Amino acid sequence: xxxxxxxxxxxxxxxxxxxxxxxxxxxxxxxxxxxxxxxxxxxxxxxxxxxxxxxxxxxxxxxxxxxxxxxxxxxxxxxxxxxxxxxxxxxxxxxxxxxxxxxxxxxxxxxxxxxxxxxxxxxxxxxxxxxxxxxxxxxxxxxxxxxxxxxxxxxxxxxxxxxxxxxxxxxxxxxxxxxxxxxxxxxxxxxxxxxxxxxxxxxxxxxxxxxxxxxxxxxxxxxxxxxxxxxxxxxxxxxxxxxxxxxxxxxxxxxxxxxxxxxxxxxxxxxxxxxxxxxxxxxxxxxxxxxxxxxxxxxxxxxxxxxxxxxxxxxxxxxxxxxxxxxxxxxxxxxxxxxxxxxxxxxxxxxxxxxxxxxxxxxxxxxxxxxxxxxxxxxxxxxxxxxxxxxxxxxxxxxxxxxxxxxxxxxxxxxxxxxxxxxxxxxxxxxxxxxxxxxxxxxxxxxxxxxxxxxxxxxxxxxxxxxxxxxxxxxxxxxxxxxxxxxxxxxxxxxxxxxxxxxxxxxxxxxxxxxxxxxxxxxxxxxxxxxxxxxxxxxxxxxxxxxxxxxxxxxxxxxxxxxxxxxxxxxxxxxxxxxxxxxxxxxxxxxxxxxxxxxxxxxxxxxxxxxxxxxxxxxxxxxxxxxxxxxxxxxxxxxxxxxxxxxxxxxxxxxxxxxxxxxxxxxxxxxxxxxxxxxxxxxxxxxxxx
Numbered sequence: 001x002x003x004x005x006x007x008x009x010x011x012x013x014x015x016x017x018x019x020x021x022x023x024x025x026x027x028x029x030x031x032x033x034x035x036x037x038x039x040x041x042x043x044x045x046x047x048x049x050x051x052x053x054x055x056x057x058x059x060x061x062x063x064x065x066x067x068x069x070x071x072x073x074x075x076x077x078x079x080x081x082x083x084x085x086x087x088x089x090x091x092x093x094x095x096x097x098x099x100x101x102x103x104x105x106x107x108x109x110x111x112x113x114x115x116x117x118x119x120x121x122x123x124x125x126x127x128x129x130x131x132x133x134x135x136x137x138x139x140x141x142x143x144x145x146x147x148x149x150x151x152x153x154x155x156x157x158x159x160x161x162x163x164x165x166x167x168x169x170x171x172x173x174x175x176x177x178x179x180x181x182x183x184x185x186x187x188x189x190x191x192x193x194x195x196x197x198x199x200x201x202x203x204x205x206x207x208x209x210x211x212x213x214x215x216x217x218x219x220x221x222x223x224x225x226x227x228x229x230x231x232x233x234x235x236x237x238x239x240x241x242x243x244x245x246x247x248x249x250x251x252x253x254x255x256x257x258x259x260x261x262x263x264x265x266x267x268x269x270x271x272x273x274x275x276x277x278x279x280x281x282x283x284x285x286x287x288x289x290x291x292x293x294x295x296x297x298x299x300x301x302x303x304x305x306x307x308x309x310x311x312x313x314x315x316x317x318x319x320x321x322x323x324x325x326x327x328x329x330x331x332x333x334x335x336x337x338x339x340x341x342x343x344x345x346x347x348x349x350x351x352x353x354x355x356x357x358x359x360x361x362x363x364x365x366x367x368x369x370x371x372x373x374x375x376x377x378x379x380x381x382x383x384x385x386x387x388x389x390x391x392x393x394x395x396x397x398x399x400x401x402x403x404x405x406x407x408x409x410x411x412x413x414x415x416x417x418x419x420x421x422x423x424x425x426x427x428x429x430x431x432x433x434x435x436x437x438x439x440x441x442x443x444x445x446x447x448x449x450x451x452x453x454x455x456x457x458x459x460x461x462x463x464x465x466x467x468x469x470x471x472x473x474x475x476x477x478x479x480x481x482x483x484x485x486x487x488x489x490x491x492x493x494x495x496x497x498x499x500x501x502x503x504x505x506x507x508x509x510x511x512x513x514x515x516x517x518x519x520x521x522x523x524x525x526x527x528x529x530x531x532x533x534x535x536x537x538x539x540x541x542x543x544x545x546x547x548x549x550x551x552x553x554x555x556x557x558x559x560x561x562x563x564x565x566x567x568x569x570x571x572x573x574x575x576x577x578x579x580x581x582x583x584x585x586x587x588x589x590x591x592x593x594x595x596x597x598x599x600x601x602x603x604x605x606x607x608x609x610x611x612x613x614x615x616x617x618x619x620x621x622x623x624x625x626x627x628x629x630x631x632x633x634x635x636x637x638x639x640x641x642x643x644x645x646x647x648x649x650x651x652x653x654x655x656x657x658x659x660x661x662x663x664x665x666x667x668x669x670x671x672x673x674x675x676x677x678x679x680x681x682x683x684x685x686x687x688x689x690x
Contacts, residue, residue: 002063003043004127004168007200008134009055009185011162017051017250019143019157021216024049030137031056038130039066048204048214050253051303052161052186055214057200061167065124072098074116077107091116128167135174138163152177162186166200188212188253191304211254211305220249223301226257227285230299234259237288238299244279251283252303259287260313264296266324269331272411273401277323280407284320330400334412339420342395349398354467355516358394361459366390368455368510372503376496378447386451389429392417393452396430410434425449436486443486443493450490457483458507465527466508466517484535491561492539497631500558504528533558540565545572548688555683566633567681574637579644581689586647587640588684593656594675597668607666612646612653619646620674627677636681643674 008031015023028047035042035058043060074080080091087102095102100118107114139154146155154160154177165172165181174181183196185203187210195210197203204214213219223245227238249255266274271294278284284298300316302309346359355361369390373383396402396413405412410431417427425448432449433456435441444450461480464470471480491498508521508528517524533554540550549571553564574580608614619642626639656671658664678684 003060004063005166005200006042006058006061006131006172007055007164007166007197007203008058008138008172009048009053009162009164009203010138010160011053011164011186012156012160013158014051015158015250016145017247019145020049020051020054020250021246023141023143023157024054024216026141027054027137028056030140031058031134034133034137035061038133039068039124040064040127040130041066046215049216049250050212050214050219051251052189052253053214055164055203057203059201061127063128064126065130067124068120068122070120070122072118072120073108073110074098074105074118077114077116080105080116094118128170128172131165131167131172132174134165134172135176138176150177164197166197169199186210188304191254213254216249219252219255220245223249223255223257226255226301227299230257230259234287234297235290236295236297237290237292238285239288240285241279244283244285248283248301252301254304255301256304256306256309257299257301258309258313259297259299260317260320261297262317262320262324266328267294267296269324269328270412270415272408272415273327273331273405274324276405276407277327278320280405281323282316282320284316326404327401330404334399334401334416335419337399339392339395339417339422342398343392345398346394352463352467352469355463356514358397360514361463362391362394364459364463364510364514365393365452365455367513368459368507369451371506371510372451372454375498375502375506376447376451376494378451382447385423385426385429385448388423389426389433389448389452390455392422392426393430393433393456436489438482439485443490447494450494454487454490454503457487458503459511461487461531462504462507462511462524462528463516465524465531466511466519468517468519470527470531480531481535484532485539488532488535488539488561492565495562497560497562500532500561501525501529504532529558536561536564540568543569545569546575548686549575549682552682552684552686555686556679563631563633567636570633570637571682571687575687579641582648583641583644584684584687584689586644587678588687589651590647590671591675591678591683591685594668594671596657597672599665599669600672601665601669603670603673604666607663609658609663610653612650613667613670616643616646616650616674617670619643620670620677624677627680640678640681643678 024047028045032045041062042058046057046059048055048057074094075090080088082088091105092102094116095105095118098118098120100120104118105116106118108117143157146157148155149159160177160179162185163176163179163181164183164185165174166183171181171183185195185197185207187193187195187207192210192212195206197206207214213222224240227240230236231238274294275286278286278298282300284300287295287297287299289295298320302312343359346362347357349358351358351361366387369386370383373386378386396416397409399412399416401412402409410433414427414431417430418424425446428446429444429449429452432444432446433452435444435449435453444453460478460483464478464480469478491500504525508524511517512521536558537550537554541547545568549568552571553568558564603617605617608617623639623643627636630636654667656664656667658667
């Protein structure tokens with residue numbers, strides 16, 4: 001079968017950089033799925049993107065669908081044939097629906113019943129007839145932000161300016177928002193011209209001649225090489241932030257790196273302020289010397305060639321000079337104020353109309369930090385530091401510097417706190433209490449930072465749940481899932497032996513003190529526990545813990561997170577052991593029978609009727625005592641594992657549901673007490689054993 005290449009390009013007004021890569025991948029995935037669904041074979045699929053275009057090149061596309069020959073099953077023989085031996089309407093309708101006739105029918109027996117069958121042959125359609133459906137793929141793309149233009153109904157990331165759709169040299173005909181497909185694309189906005197694509201295979205090279213590097217990987221490599229060349233020429237170190245590089249790459253079609261300078265006096269500003277001004281606002285790369293000291297230079301990437309770089313550099317220097325002058329002013333203004341001034345301003349900032357002001361939130365963080373410090377066994381000095389850190393943890397939010405540069409929250413708080421004479425750990429906690437800031441971030445290092453971080457995140461989550469701000473689907477405006485994941489990380493890493501349920505009850509009590517929400521504390525605890533279990537499950541999945549083992553350790557109360565994580569790891573380590581299946585089955589059997597216990601009463605040894613009951617009870621007491629003495633999961637599992645043989649012997653010689661009511665009740669109570677210590681470790685019924 002002959003093959004041709006397919007080229008699909010959507011030309012747009014400049015897209016926001018943050019959407020370009022994801023949109024390119026989305027288009028590629030949809031085209032790939034379309035070809036597979038239509039059973040059109042191809043060799044390779046390549047993706048391209050710039051700020052002004054999304055494109056897919058599919059190489060070696062078959063000129064027609066694959067022919068299909070398949071067996072189709074129809075009604076049973078007794079329905080297909082009438083009493084007089086003629087075909088029924090059901091049989092005729094079935095064959096017509098398959099594009100066949102009753103002459104093609106044969107019978108085939110399935111599970112003792114004969115059914116009508118036909119061999120169906122479907123000739124593959126020409127690919128060119130199918131390709132206009134690519135229009136639906138283009139309009140089905142979804143973006144973080146959409147817009148409408150002119151009198152068009154289509155909502156899209158940016159107005160569509162041109163469309164290229166080729167199958168070989170033939171145009172695939174369709175139209176979107178009055179833009180028809182063709183062979184014509186646009187070169188670089190200032191350096192290039194309109195160009196007619198001779199063939200899909202020539203697309204990349206033809207656009208390169210028009211100052212457009214359509215392959216984003218090639219563009220990024222060009223930027224890297226240019227930065228490396230500047231480092232070599234100037235004896236600099238240019239730290240490359242990968243997120244910034246990705247953004248810059250999606251802002252240009254033809255990258256050229258250049259550098260500029262700024263006044264050395266600005267180096268008196270904190271390094272974080274300078275770097276943030278350069279990266280977040282101007283998309284500049286900072287420059288350092290070999291020892292890591294920031295230098296009064298910056299590197300930027302223009303969307304164009306190397307002509308008049310000196311003028312471009314001067315223009316960028318002028319813009320940055322104004323930015324840094326503003327930052328210098330804000331910094332000096334902040335330094336002229338004391339911390340109480342900023343704390344007072346928090347009273348005027350509403351965090352949420354149903355939750356209160358930032359000052360009220362700080363009050364709750366402070367109360368909750370005190371309780372958490374005590375629960376974690378902190379001494380008086382640590383409690384004092386945690387209290388002070390909680391008291392000032394949000395003061396920098398109302399500084400001029402953080403107002404201008406929100407990315408610096410916490411960072412400036414730590415610097416300002418040190419400048420105002422605060423204890424070093426207290427100042428550090430002001431910064432750390434925002435950690436972990438994202439999925440790949442680490443937990444706070446200091447005790448003070450960890451406690452205040454927990455208190456802040458707990459207050460946010462519990463307050464939001466109290467007023468019914470609960471994440472649904474992709475909606476999570478207060479990032480409650482991320483904050484819950486942060487709490488899980490902190491509790492797990494700090495190895496604090498605190499019950500999650502107790503922590504949540506403490507936070508609920510503090511929120512209720514402020515009269516937030518009308519939910520009953522019991523319902524609130526139930527909702528929060530379920531929410532945190534999902535976060536814990538996600539965390540265990542990231543550690544490659546098998547799903548059934550996760551379900552087993554999460555079946556009951558969460559309790560101590562370090563303990564729960566350790567139990568999951570132990571089960572994961574032993575799941576393939578010889579004898580694990582028998583252990584799980586024995587422990588599960590106890591838990592299952594224990595559900596039948598209707599009363600709760602002490603075990604009466606005088607009601608034991610055989611030796612196996614006595615042995616199991618003695619082993620139960622031994623294991624119960626051992627579990628109280630060891631908090632180490634491996635040791636706990638070993639103790640439970642040691643019950644396997646006594647349990648098997650017990651069931652071999654003992655009928656739990658005895659005719660004698662007193663004996664039956666005693667045996668059920670023995671099962672109940674044994675089940676309680678088993679289920680405290682895990683619900684072995686949830687584990688899939690082979």
